[in-house]
């Protein structure tokens with residue numbers, strides 16, 4: 001099945017998780033794992049217990065681990081985690097700018113770009129800096145479109161044992177808002193609020209902390 005056919009099916013049957021699974025499978029065949037993951041997440045939002053979606057997610061995680069293990073990362077000390085990522089977030093409030101520390105000294109920006117693309121579609125982030133991030137550490141600083149994107153990637157890498165740091169980010173220019181459930185953009189906070197209440201991909205329309213949702217979904221107009 002081609003991607004356009006999948007989109008057509010999704011338009012007609014948004015609430016059927018198999019159409020999202022089919023799209024994820026197509027992305028997997030194209031080795032576009034980060035995009036495939038978005039489709040799996042949409043399937044799981046429809047039905048979190050769906051067998052196919054969970055199998056696809058398992059396959060994706062396996063791919064990501066394979067990729068991670070294949071990297072010539074000399075500097076990474078895989079830390080035993082003393083805390084969960086959620087606890088980490090409480091002490092380190094998330095921003096759009098994330099530094100991944102203890103990376104390979106030899107890597108160039110484009111290599112980091114390729115690496116991070118396994119976890120997040122390349123149009124959702126930019127590599128701002130790769131090199132010495134402290135007296136003793138090399139790392140890479142990436143700016144993500146939204147805080148939700150940054151958290152999504154930071155969590156995966158944190159869980160793999162990498163050290164992640166959020167740093168201050170100053171919004172640049174007009175802010176738009178992108179729904180994390182269906183990816184639709186809204187031009188103002190008010191329109192975003194309206195969208196969230198009507199979004200058919202959002203399973204919990206009534207229990208939203210709207211202010212937080214807006215902060216985490218905001219992005220620079222010219223990102």
Ligand SMILES: [Zn+2]
Nearest residue numbers: 179181182199
């Ligand atoms: Zn939406």
